[in-house]
Amino acid sequence: MPKLDVQGICKSFERDRTQHEILKNLSLSVLPGEFVSIIGPSGSGKSTLLQLIGGLHQPDGGSIRMDGADVTGRKGLISYMPQQPALFPWYTLEQNVLLALDITESNAKPRGSGARPSRAASREERRELAKSWLARAGLGGYEDAYPHVLSGGMQQRASFLRAMLSPQELICLDEPFGALDALTRLQMQQWLLSLWEEHRRSVLLVTHSIEEAIYLSDRIYVLSNAPAQTIAEFEVPFPRPRLESILDSETFMRMKRDIYQLLQSAGGMHV
Ligand SMILES: Nc1ncnc2c1ncn2[C@@H]1O[C@H](COP(=O)(O)OP(=O)(O)O)[C@@H](O)[C@H]1O
Ligand SMILES: [Mg+2]
Structure with a gap:
Protein backbone atom coordinates (compact mmCIF):
# COMPACT_ATOMS: atom_id res chain seq x y z
CA MET A 1 0.00 0.00 0.00
CA SER A 79 6.52 16.98 7.89
CA TYR A 80 6.46 19.93 5.52
CA MET A 81 9.18 22.35 4.58
CA PRO A 82 7.62 25.20 2.62
CA GLN A 83 9.48 27.00 -0.17
CA GLN A 84 9.96 30.11 1.99
CA PRO A 85 11.79 29.21 5.21
CA ALA A 86 9.18 29.03 7.95
CA LEU A 87 10.93 29.76 11.22
CA PHE A 88 9.26 31.47 14.13
CA PRO A 89 10.82 34.96 14.16
CA TRP A 90 10.40 35.39 17.91
CA TYR A 91 12.30 32.17 18.72
CA THR A 92 16.05 31.61 18.52
CA LEU A 93 17.42 29.01 16.13
CA GLU A 94 17.81 26.51 18.95
CA GLN A 95 14.23 27.08 20.11
CA ASN A 96 13.00 26.66 16.54
CA VAL A 97 14.77 23.31 16.25
CA LEU A 98 13.65 22.25 19.74
CA LEU A 99 10.05 22.71 18.65
CA ALA A 100 10.42 19.87 16.16
CA LEU A 101 12.05 17.68 18.83
CA ASP A 102 9.36 18.60 21.38
CA ILE A 103 6.70 17.43 18.96
CA THR A 104 8.63 14.18 18.57
CA GLU A 105 8.80 13.77 22.32
CA SER A 106 5.11 14.44 23.02
CA ASN A 107 4.13 12.06 20.23
CA ALA A 108 6.40 9.34 21.48
CA LYS A 109 5.36 9.37 25.14
CA PRO A 110 1.92 9.36 26.69
CA ARG A 111 1.13 12.51 28.63
CA GLY A 112 0.53 12.06 32.35
CA SER A 113 1.71 13.21 35.75
CA GLY A 114 4.45 10.56 35.81
CA ALA A 115 5.85 11.76 32.53
CA ARG A 116 6.85 15.18 33.85
CA PRO A 117 10.17 14.43 35.60
CA SER A 118 11.50 12.38 32.70
CA ARG A 119 10.45 15.10 30.24
CA ALA A 120 12.20 17.68 32.41
CA ALA A 121 15.32 15.51 32.57
CA SER A 122 15.37 14.89 28.86
CA ARG A 123 14.88 18.59 28.14
CA GLU A 124 18.64 19.06 28.64
CA GLU A 125 19.33 16.11 26.38
CA ARG A 126 17.07 17.60 23.74
CA ARG A 127 18.92 20.91 23.97
CA GLU A 128 22.19 19.05 23.45
CA LEU A 129 20.64 17.21 20.52
CA ALA A 130 19.39 20.46 18.96
CA LYS A 131 22.85 21.96 19.40
CA SER A 132 24.58 19.04 17.73
CA TRP A 133 22.12 19.05 14.80
CA LEU A 134 22.65 22.79 14.32
CA ALA A 135 26.40 22.18 14.27
CA ARG A 136 25.99 19.45 11.64
CA ALA A 137 24.03 21.91 9.49
CA GLY A 138 26.90 24.38 9.74
CA LEU A 139 24.97 26.60 12.16
CA GLY A 140 27.12 26.03 15.25
CA GLY A 141 27.51 29.27 17.21
CA TYR A 142 24.15 30.58 15.99
CA GLU A 143 22.00 28.74 18.57
CA ASP A 144 20.92 31.98 20.24
CA ALA A 145 20.51 34.01 17.04
CA TYR A 146 17.06 35.03 15.80
CA PRO A 147 16.13 34.09 12.22
CA HIS A 148 16.16 37.67 10.87
CA VAL A 149 19.91 38.06 11.44
CA LEU A 150 20.68 34.98 9.30
CA SER A 151 21.21 34.80 5.54
CA GLY A 152 18.51 33.20 3.38
CA GLY A 153 20.68 30.09 3.00
CA MET A 154 21.14 29.72 6.76
CA GLN A 155 17.41 30.12 7.37
CA GLN A 156 16.80 27.48 4.74
CA ARG A 157 19.17 25.04 6.45
CA ALA A 158 17.48 25.60 9.82
CA SER A 159 14.06 25.15 8.26
CA PHE A 160 15.27 21.95 6.58
CA LEU A 161 16.58 20.71 9.92
CA ARG A 162 13.18 21.26 11.50
CA ALA A 163 11.48 19.27 8.75
CA MET A 164 13.97 16.41 9.12
CA LEU A 165 13.58 16.26 12.91
CA SER A 166 9.77 16.29 12.87
CA PRO A 167 8.31 12.86 13.59
CA GLN A 168 5.95 12.32 10.65
N1 LIG B 1 -3.37 31.10 -3.07
C1 LIG B 1 -3.31 31.36 -4.39
N2 LIG B 1 -4.22 32.18 -4.99
C2 LIG B 1 -4.19 32.42 -6.31
N3 LIG B 1 -3.27 31.90 -7.15
C3 LIG B 1 -2.33 31.11 -6.63
C4 LIG B 1 -2.29 30.79 -5.23
N4 LIG B 1 -1.25 29.95 -5.01
C5 LIG B 1 -0.65 29.77 -6.21
N5 LIG B 1 -1.31 30.45 -7.19
C6 LIG B 1 -0.96 30.43 -8.61
O1 LIG B 1 -0.82 29.08 -9.00
C7 LIG B 1 0.23 28.95 -9.96
C8 LIG B 1 1.17 27.87 -9.50
O2 LIG B 1 1.89 28.35 -8.37
P1 LIG B 1 2.90 27.45 -7.56
O3 LIG B 1 2.17 26.26 -7.04
O4 LIG B 1 3.56 28.32 -6.57
O5 LIG B 1 3.92 26.99 -8.71
P2 LIG B 1 5.40 26.36 -8.59
O6 LIG B 1 5.65 26.02 -7.17
O7 LIG B 1 5.39 25.18 -9.51
O8 LIG B 1 6.34 27.42 -9.09
C9 LIG B 1 0.85 30.34 -10.13
O9 LIG B 1 0.33 30.91 -11.29
C10 LIG B 1 0.41 31.06 -8.89
O10 LIG B 1 0.27 32.43 -9.16
MG1 LIG C 1 7.05 26.60 -5.85
Whole structure:
Protein backbone atom coordinates (compact mmCIF):
# COMPACT_ATOMS: atom_id res chain seq x y z
CA MET A 1 0.00 0.00 0.00
CA PRO A 2 1.47 3.42 -0.93
CA LYS A 3 2.42 5.75 1.91
CA LEU A 4 0.94 8.60 -0.11
CA ASP A 5 -1.54 8.23 -2.91
CA VAL A 6 -2.67 11.36 -4.75
CA GLN A 7 -5.51 10.55 -7.12
CA GLY A 8 -6.93 12.85 -9.81
CA ILE A 9 -6.32 16.12 -7.98
CA CYS A 10 -7.83 19.24 -9.58
CA LYS A 11 -7.29 22.77 -8.32
CA SER A 12 -8.16 26.20 -9.72
CA PHE A 13 -7.49 29.65 -8.28
CA GLU A 14 -9.43 32.78 -9.10
CA ARG A 15 -7.46 35.68 -10.57
CA ASP A 16 -8.89 38.75 -12.30
CA ARG A 17 -12.33 37.25 -11.80
CA THR A 18 -11.42 34.22 -13.91
CA GLN A 19 -10.73 30.70 -12.72
CA HIS A 20 -7.20 29.57 -13.56
CA GLU A 21 -6.72 25.84 -13.65
CA ILE A 22 -3.47 24.97 -11.84
CA LEU A 23 -3.60 21.20 -11.35
CA LYS A 24 -5.57 19.02 -13.70
CA ASN A 25 -6.31 15.45 -12.79
CA LEU A 26 -2.88 14.97 -11.26
CA SER A 27 -1.98 11.61 -9.75
CA LEU A 28 1.16 10.34 -8.05
CA SER A 29 2.23 8.03 -5.27
CA VAL A 30 5.07 7.53 -2.83
CA LEU A 31 5.76 4.06 -1.45
CA PRO A 32 6.86 3.49 2.16
CA GLY A 33 10.53 4.45 2.47
CA GLU A 34 10.69 5.73 -1.09
CA PHE A 35 12.39 8.93 -2.21
CA VAL A 36 10.35 10.61 -4.94
CA SER A 37 11.01 13.92 -6.67
CA ILE A 38 8.75 16.21 -8.64
CA ILE A 39 10.29 18.36 -11.27
CA GLY A 40 8.40 20.88 -13.35
CA PRO A 41 8.48 24.36 -14.84
CA SER A 42 8.26 27.31 -12.50
CA GLY A 43 4.62 28.26 -11.92
CA SER A 44 3.36 24.80 -12.86
CA GLY A 45 1.74 24.24 -9.47
CA LYS A 46 4.35 22.24 -7.50
CA SER A 47 4.05 24.30 -4.31
CA THR A 48 0.26 24.22 -4.64
CA LEU A 49 0.43 20.43 -4.82
CA LEU A 50 2.48 20.17 -1.61
CA GLN A 51 0.11 22.61 0.12
CA LEU A 52 -2.79 20.37 -0.88
CA ILE A 53 -0.98 17.30 0.46
CA GLY A 54 -0.34 19.24 3.70
CA GLY A 55 -4.04 20.09 3.96
CA LEU A 56 -3.47 23.84 3.61
CA HIS A 57 -5.93 24.00 0.68
CA GLN A 58 -8.89 21.88 -0.34
CA PRO A 59 -8.72 20.39 -3.84
CA ASP A 60 -11.66 20.96 -6.19
CA GLY A 61 -11.63 17.26 -7.03
CA GLY A 62 -9.67 14.09 -6.37
CA SER A 63 -8.37 12.57 -3.18
CA ILE A 64 -5.26 12.33 -1.02
CA ARG A 65 -4.74 9.09 0.86
CA MET A 66 -2.09 8.17 3.41
CA ASP A 67 -1.64 4.51 4.35
CA GLY A 68 -4.94 3.90 2.60
CA ALA A 69 -6.99 6.41 4.63
CA ASP A 70 -8.59 9.44 3.00
CA VAL A 71 -6.83 12.48 4.50
CA THR A 72 -7.87 15.08 1.93
CA GLY A 73 -7.74 18.53 3.58
CA ARG A 74 -6.28 17.26 6.87
CA LYS A 75 -3.35 19.08 8.45
CA GLY A 76 -0.45 17.88 10.61
CA LEU A 77 0.11 14.49 9.00
CA ILE A 78 3.25 15.32 7.06
CA SER A 79 6.52 16.98 7.89
CA TYR A 80 6.46 19.93 5.52
CA MET A 81 9.18 22.35 4.58
CA PRO A 82 7.62 25.20 2.62
CA GLN A 83 9.48 27.00 -0.17
CA GLN A 84 9.96 30.11 1.99
CA PRO A 85 11.79 29.21 5.21
CA ALA A 86 9.18 29.03 7.95
CA LEU A 87 10.93 29.76 11.22
CA PHE A 88 9.26 31.47 14.13
CA PRO A 89 10.82 34.96 14.16
CA TRP A 90 10.40 35.39 17.91
CA TYR A 91 12.30 32.17 18.72
CA THR A 92 16.05 31.61 18.52
CA LEU A 93 17.42 29.01 16.13
CA GLU A 94 17.81 26.51 18.95
CA GLN A 95 14.23 27.08 20.11
CA ASN A 96 13.00 26.66 16.54
CA VAL A 97 14.77 23.31 16.25
CA LEU A 98 13.65 22.25 19.74
CA LEU A 99 10.05 22.71 18.65
CA ALA A 100 10.42 19.87 16.16
CA LEU A 101 12.05 17.68 18.83
CA ASP A 102 9.36 18.60 21.38
CA ILE A 103 6.70 17.43 18.96
CA THR A 104 8.63 14.18 18.57
CA GLU A 105 8.80 13.77 22.32
CA SER A 106 5.11 14.44 23.02
CA ASN A 107 4.13 12.06 20.23
CA ALA A 108 6.40 9.34 21.48
CA LYS A 109 5.36 9.37 25.14
CA PRO A 110 1.92 9.36 26.69
CA ARG A 111 1.13 12.51 28.63
CA GLY A 112 0.53 12.06 32.35
CA SER A 113 1.71 13.21 35.75
CA GLY A 114 4.45 10.56 35.81
CA ALA A 115 5.85 11.76 32.53
CA ARG A 116 6.85 15.18 33.85
CA PRO A 117 10.17 14.43 35.60
CA SER A 118 11.50 12.38 32.70
CA ARG A 119 10.45 15.10 30.24
CA ALA A 120 12.20 17.68 32.41
CA ALA A 121 15.32 15.51 32.57
CA SER A 122 15.37 14.89 28.86
CA ARG A 123 14.88 18.59 28.14
CA GLU A 124 18.64 19.06 28.64
CA GLU A 125 19.33 16.11 26.38
CA ARG A 126 17.07 17.60 23.74
CA ARG A 127 18.92 20.91 23.97
CA GLU A 128 22.19 19.05 23.45
CA LEU A 129 20.64 17.21 20.52
CA ALA A 130 19.39 20.46 18.96
CA LYS A 131 22.85 21.96 19.40
CA SER A 132 24.58 19.04 17.73
CA TRP A 133 22.12 19.05 14.80
CA LEU A 134 22.65 22.79 14.32
CA ALA A 135 26.40 22.18 14.27
CA ARG A 136 25.99 19.45 11.64
CA ALA A 137 24.03 21.91 9.49
CA GLY A 138 26.90 24.38 9.74
CA LEU A 139 24.97 26.60 12.16
CA GLY A 140 27.12 26.03 15.25
CA GLY A 141 27.51 29.27 17.21
CA TYR A 142 24.15 30.58 15.99
CA GLU A 143 22.00 28.74 18.57
CA ASP A 144 20.92 31.98 20.24
CA ALA A 145 20.51 34.01 17.04
CA TYR A 146 17.06 35.03 15.80
CA PRO A 147 16.13 34.09 12.22
CA HIS A 148 16.16 37.67 10.87
CA VAL A 149 19.91 38.06 11.44
CA LEU A 150 20.68 34.98 9.30
CA SER A 151 21.21 34.80 5.54
CA GLY A 152 18.51 33.20 3.38
CA GLY A 153 20.68 30.09 3.00
CA MET A 154 21.14 29.72 6.76
CA GLN A 155 17.41 30.12 7.37
CA GLN A 156 16.80 27.48 4.74
CA ARG A 157 19.17 25.04 6.45
CA ALA A 158 17.48 25.60 9.82
CA SER A 159 14.06 25.15 8.26
CA PHE A 160 15.27 21.95 6.58
CA LEU A 161 16.58 20.71 9.92
CA ARG A 162 13.18 21.26 11.50
CA ALA A 163 11.48 19.27 8.75
CA MET A 164 13.97 16.41 9.12
CA LEU A 165 13.58 16.26 12.91
CA SER A 166 9.77 16.29 12.87
CA PRO A 167 8.31 12.86 13.59
CA GLN A 168 5.95 12.32 10.65
CA GLU A 169 6.77 9.44 8.34
CA LEU A 170 6.25 11.43 5.15
CA ILE A 171 8.49 14.42 4.56
CA CYS A 172 7.55 16.95 1.87
CA LEU A 173 10.33 19.36 0.92
CA ASP A 174 9.66 22.30 -1.40
CA GLU A 175 12.89 23.31 -3.16
CA PRO A 176 14.82 22.98 0.11
CA PHE A 177 18.21 23.92 -1.31
CA GLY A 178 17.23 26.67 -3.75
CA ALA A 179 18.87 29.49 -1.77
CA LEU A 180 22.18 27.70 -1.24
CA ASP A 181 25.40 28.10 -3.19
CA ALA A 182 26.53 25.07 -5.22
CA LEU A 183 28.99 23.69 -2.67
CA THR A 184 26.68 24.00 0.35
CA ARG A 185 23.91 22.57 -1.79
CA LEU A 186 25.91 19.43 -2.54
CA GLN A 187 26.83 19.09 1.15
CA MET A 188 23.19 19.40 2.19
CA GLN A 189 22.11 16.89 -0.46
CA GLN A 190 24.69 14.41 0.84
CA TRP A 191 23.56 15.04 4.37
CA LEU A 192 19.92 14.50 3.39
CA LEU A 193 20.93 11.25 1.68
CA SER A 194 22.85 9.96 4.70
CA LEU A 195 19.99 10.82 7.08
CA TRP A 196 17.49 9.25 4.76
CA GLU A 197 19.57 6.12 4.21
CA GLU A 198 19.70 5.71 8.02
CA HIS A 199 15.98 6.18 8.64
CA ARG A 200 14.23 5.51 5.32
CA ARG A 201 11.22 7.70 5.79
CA SER A 202 9.16 8.52 2.71
CA VAL A 203 10.24 11.71 0.98
CA LEU A 204 8.50 13.83 -1.63
CA LEU A 205 10.88 16.50 -2.88
CA VAL A 206 10.05 19.38 -5.21
CA THR A 207 12.99 20.72 -7.14
CA HIS A 208 13.75 22.54 -10.34
CA SER A 209 17.21 20.98 -10.53
CA ILE A 210 17.32 17.92 -12.78
CA GLU A 211 20.67 16.82 -11.30
CA GLU A 212 19.31 17.06 -7.77
CA ALA A 213 16.28 14.95 -8.68
CA ILE A 214 18.40 12.20 -10.29
CA TYR A 215 21.10 12.22 -7.61
CA LEU A 216 18.65 11.84 -4.72
CA SER A 217 15.58 9.95 -5.94
CA ASP A 218 14.27 6.47 -6.52
CA ARG A 219 11.63 7.86 -8.85
CA ILE A 220 10.98 11.19 -10.59
CA TYR A 221 7.71 12.66 -11.83
CA VAL A 222 7.96 15.30 -14.54
CA LEU A 223 5.14 17.84 -14.59
CA SER A 224 3.84 19.86 -17.52
CA ASN A 225 3.19 23.60 -17.49
CA ALA A 226 0.03 24.70 -15.68
CA PRO A 227 -2.46 23.14 -15.60
CA ALA A 228 0.02 20.59 -14.30
CA GLN A 229 -0.23 16.93 -15.11
CA THR A 230 2.42 14.24 -14.78
CA ILE A 231 3.85 13.83 -18.27
CA ALA A 232 6.53 11.26 -17.46
CA GLU A 233 7.86 9.06 -14.70
CA PHE A 234 11.47 7.90 -14.40
CA GLU A 235 12.91 5.11 -12.29
CA VAL A 236 16.43 6.03 -11.20
CA PRO A 237 18.62 2.92 -11.51
CA PHE A 238 21.61 3.87 -9.32
CA PRO A 239 22.26 1.71 -6.23
CA ARG A 240 22.30 3.01 -2.66
CA PRO A 241 24.20 4.44 -0.96
CA ARG A 242 24.52 6.94 -3.80
CA LEU A 243 28.05 7.88 -4.69
CA GLU A 244 29.02 11.28 -6.01
CA SER A 245 30.73 9.56 -8.95
CA ILE A 246 27.36 8.74 -10.54
CA LEU A 247 27.11 12.45 -11.42
CA ASP A 248 29.68 11.87 -14.19
CA SER A 249 28.27 8.61 -15.51
CA GLU A 250 26.84 8.06 -18.98
CA THR A 251 23.47 6.92 -17.56
CA PHE A 252 23.22 10.07 -15.45
CA MET A 253 23.96 12.33 -18.45
CA ARG A 254 21.44 10.50 -20.63
CA MET A 255 18.68 10.74 -18.04
CA LYS A 256 19.44 14.41 -17.50
CA ARG A 257 19.18 15.08 -21.23
CA ASP A 258 15.91 13.11 -21.53
CA ILE A 259 14.27 15.04 -18.68
CA TYR A 260 15.57 18.34 -20.01
CA GLN A 261 14.09 17.65 -23.44
CA LEU A 262 10.76 16.66 -21.92
CA LEU A 263 10.62 19.88 -19.93
CA GLN A 264 11.54 21.91 -23.00
CA SER A 265 8.76 20.37 -25.02
CA ALA A 266 6.37 20.85 -22.08
CA GLY A 267 6.73 24.58 -22.36
CA GLY A 268 10.31 25.52 -21.56
CA MET A 269 12.28 25.72 -18.39
CA HIS A 270 15.20 27.77 -17.20
CA VAL A 271 17.89 25.61 -15.71
N1 LIG B 1 -3.37 31.10 -3.07
C1 LIG B 1 -3.31 31.36 -4.39
N2 LIG B 1 -4.22 32.18 -4.99
C2 LIG B 1 -4.19 32.42 -6.31
N3 LIG B 1 -3.27 31.90 -7.15
C3 LIG B 1 -2.33 31.11 -6.63
C4 LIG B 1 -2.29 30.79 -5.23
N4 LIG B 1 -1.25 29.95 -5.01
C5 LIG B 1 -0.65 29.77 -6.21
N5 LIG B 1 -1.31 30.45 -7.19
C6 LIG B 1 -0.96 30.43 -8.61
O1 LIG B 1 -0.82 29.08 -9.00
C7 LIG B 1 0.23 28.95 -9.96
C8 LIG B 1 1.17 27.87 -9.50
O2 LIG B 1 1.89 28.35 -8.37
P1 LIG B 1 2.90 27.45 -7.56
O3 LIG B 1 2.17 26.26 -7.04
O4 LIG B 1 3.56 28.32 -6.57
O5 LIG B 1 3.92 26.99 -8.71
P2 LIG B 1 5.40 26.36 -8.59
O6 LIG B 1 5.65 26.02 -7.17
O7 LIG B 1 5.39 25.18 -9.51
O8 LIG B 1 6.34 27.42 -9.09
C9 LIG B 1 0.85 30.34 -10.13
O9 LIG B 1 0.33 30.91 -11.29
C10 LIG B 1 0.41 31.06 -8.89
O10 LIG B 1 0.27 32.43 -9.16
MG1 LIG C 1 7.05 26.60 -5.85
